[in-house]
Amino acid sequence: MTFARFTLAYWCVLIAALLPIVCAWIAKSGMVGKPRREGGYDNDNPRAWLAKQTDWRARAHAAQQNSFEALPLFIGAVIIAHQLGAHQARLDVLAFLFVFLRLFYIMAYVAGMGTVRSVVWAVGLAVNVAILFLGYR
Template structure:
C-alpha cells in the first residue's frame, strides 16, 4: 500500500525518525516558560541542562538516545526488505508494529516501568529482525 508515493513501511521509517524529537520535547516540556535561574530550559547549554535533569525528564532523554540507536537497524531492515521484494503487506504490518512497540517502549521508560520497557525493547528487536526475513 502506498500513500503519497511511499509504502506504509517507509512512512514507519519517517515516524520512527521523529520519535527521538518527541522524546526531547517531552524531556523539556513545561520548562520553556520558566527562567533559567529557576530550572527552566537552557537553550544556550541544552546538553548540560539535560544532564542535570532527574526522574522522568532524565528517562525521556535516555529514551531519546535509545531511539536514535534503534534507527539505523530499522531503516536498514526496511530498505533491505524492499530491495529483496518482501511481501508488502507483511512488511508494512511489521514496520507499523515496530513503531508501536517503540512508542510503548518510550512510555514505559518515562513511567519507570523497567521490566515492561525491556519487554517492549525486546519485542521491537524481534520485529526488526523479522523484517529482514519477511
C-alpha cells in the same frame, strides 16, 4: 511520468525518525520559557541542562537517545526488505508494529517501568530482525 509511492513501511520509517524529537519535547516540556535560575530549559547549553535532569525528564532524555540508537537497524531492515521484494503487506504490518512498540517503549521508559520497557525493547528487536529477513528466499 510515474512516481514511486511511499509504502506504509516507509511512512513508519519517517515516524520512527521523528520519535526522538517527541522524546526531547517530553523531556523539556514545561521548562521552556521558565527562567534558568528556576531550573528552566537552557537553550544555550542544552546537553548540560539535560544531564542535570532527574526522574521522568531524565528517562525521557534516555528514551530519546535509545530512539536514535534503534533507528539504523529499522531503516536498514525496511530498505533491505523492500530491495529483496518482501511481501508488502507483511512488511507494512511489521513496520507498523515496530512503531507501535517504540511508542509503548517510550511510555514505559518515561513512566519508570523498567521491566516492561526491556521486554518491549526485546520484542522490537525481534520485529526488526523479522523485517530484515522478510524478503529472504
